């Protein structure tokens with residue numbers, strides 16, 4: 001990958017990371033305010049729902065933050081954009097759409113096909129459900 005591309009990905013990922021950290025900080029404060037504000041029983045339920053939502057959001061965000069950090073580490077050690085599965089270069093076009101991708105498009109498709117197959121094998125068999133014999 002060209003140095004210019006690497007630099008643009010580093011910038012993109014760093015900016016995304018800063019954004020997420022800021023949002024995470026804001027979410028943390030919202031949860032804290034919700035905890036500190038005394039609410040009457042009528043509001044309790046909706047407070048809990050909101051807090052659950054914020055916690056789930058934080059969980060998802062923290063996973064995303066970890067992924068971005070990993071991608072930045074890969075940039076530093078020079079393995080960014082290399083498929084974990086086959087060692088081929090992931091296309092810049094794919095990385096622009098998914099900068100945190102660790103698999104090339106072929107391996108990704110293969111993985112998805114495998115997951116789909118496993119899902120089908122684990123699921124109910126429609127043909128058997130409908131047969132009477």
Ligand SMILES: [Zn+2]
Nearest residue numbers: 083086104107
């Ligand atoms: Zn691959």
